Amino acid sequence: MNRQLLDAVAQNVETPAENALDGGGGVSGPVTAHMRTWASPVLAAIGVVCWHASIGQIHPYSTGIIGLVSQLPVLWWLGLVLALVAVVLELARDTPRLPAMLITVVSLALVLHGTLSASETTPRFDAAYDVAGFAQYIGQHGRTLPYLDARMSWPGVLSGTGMLAQAMHVPTLWFVRWAPLFMNLAYLLPVKAIANVSLRTSRARWAALPIFLVSNWIDQDYFSPQAVDLLLFLTIVAIAIRTFGARGEQLKVVRMLMATPPYQAVRSALPRLVGLPSDAQPGELMVDDTTTARRAASFGLVLLLTVAVVVSHQFTPLALCLVLVGLAVAGRTRLKSLWLLVLILVFAWLSWEAEIYWAGHLDVVFGGVGNFGTLLGSSVTTRLAHVSSARLEVQWARLGASFVTWLGGFLGLWVLWRRGRTQWTLAILLVFPVIVAGGVNYGGEISLRLLLFSLAPCSILIAGLLDASPLRWPAAVACILVVGLLLALFPLTRYGNEVFEAIAPGDVKAATWIHHHVPVGQTVWVVNGDSPLDSAGIGRYHFALLPGPTFTSEAAYEKAIHSVSHGDWIYLSRSEGEYGIVFQGDFPGNWIQDFVFWLIGTKLVRIAYQTSTAYVLHVVGPTPRTQAAR
């Protein structure tokens, strides 16, 4: 039997049900058999029904400081539990069934990543409105505005969206609302493709998908270039390690280095030090029987995907380049020079289209070279500074979830190695993108982006803890603990920012009013930019920030309106107010209203338009600037 198992593994044939949690397929009667057949899809369906029924009870525009957590009704939790039980029941089989796994995984994705889209009647997240606005502009005019925003210098996804939206006869905002759910479902495809050549058992391969869903709290899956690029990135990696896979065919220079005595000494000592066998074999499977013609076509596809990545985002091509370097050095792909091509394309694009950004921002781009720890550290510490104690719960939960994800990934790596299988491909995918943090100054979101790149390998490695037939319980329990922790933190980590990331319909209506009524060329002032104003009218107005940093006293108000001129407009919304409370210091809970009342009291402004959550004010009185001039 052992020999058969080994043969099956070697040929990448999924092993038959044996020693399964369900007892190896023994069926006690037709009723039990029916239950076993239908239990997981039926539970998943009931879970979705419960989830759907719970959506009406969620009020995303009146959440507390920790987001939706306090809003989630019992039915929502029931839906989540049922979807989870359905997934676990299906994974309890040695060979989960394709249709049942699809149903259960989609139901879990719907509950976890569809809740915000379903409960919020207007798209969420101001950054998604920005992207939609840029895409709308390109769609309508067929050109970019590189001086307006750096993102316009990498217009690939924006122009693609603009083109599709025009052909579909819809505004680009059409893409935004359900994008997180669809992006997460799309990510599962390359994750499964990579898991299929990294893990041996069908159960573990499928388990990577729900683990990915549970671990992706990062909120970088909103409609954006980086979200689309991650899908392309993972697909390029999948092709590089599958169609062009190699199991340890290192470059000649690397082989020479590996033959040196110091390396050999380290290689024999290090594994023993951490309890690993020194004779472990490459864990990657070679599965794709392909012809030269197909390989050539696949290479063409890789080139297409690579170019699309390069023209769409600043950060992803660099991460891709580093991962490809790692794969080439470790001998995990036969595309040994692809990284060089990516690098050339990156610099070609910088010189061609992104020259406007590149020329004026060299310090911004490369000013942080070598400050690896500082960049990552500041990225984390800025998120912990100036926030209330309740808010700290969310931030610490996010840090905790990141730590658990990475810990789970490294644990999976260690366990698989102990079983005699190295996973260098996944290790490279996990670690190499982090190096980008040492070379590029990407701002406060760098740690989130890095974690985003780590999610796929971490999910597969955590699923690797289940990669044994029969199951090895210590590793399986570790997997359950990791996933349980991630799941427990998920509502806080994923929905914790909803207090300011939810964009209320009133905010959108006020923004739309501005787009329809404010004349071209005028200035629209905002307090912090957490608004949907950029969703249309890009380039028509001058958006400006009222000088802060606080709006807590008359002196602060006067300072804020100091630069305002007669005829300008001021846009104040719920999301801006909440963002100010959370991130901009000790703002009182109703500071937007206080500010509006004060402005009206000075007779400086009149309310031009008002909704239940937003104000559009028109500056009609003498401003401090005009008074000073007199």
Add this chain to the structure above:
Amino acid sequence: MNHRPSIRFVVDVSAAIVCLAGSVVAFADVRGPIAPYIVLAGAVLGCGWAMTGWLDTRDAAYAASMTVAAGIALIILISTIAVELGWWHPVIVVGVLSVGAALSNGGLSYRDFTREPRP
């Protein structure tokens, strides 16, 4: 014909139909709740399958991954070229792409219908 080619054949034919429908909807300026989805499916999934279907990938997840990514990348690349050239005709580009993809998917359908079952 064994199980696997028959699924491929269904996918080929579906992709060809969606591409044709997408091009008709785009060119004819058809409006309605389903119309955008048809154009999107034709432009992304249909075009993606038109390119990757010829690779004969057996792993469904791998094939689907390449299909979605190829469709998105094609739209990104062509739209970027259109912006760079200053030749911006979204409806014509998406419509023609979909027609081309429909032809390719038709060829795939013919190949998968006529060829011998794979072992």
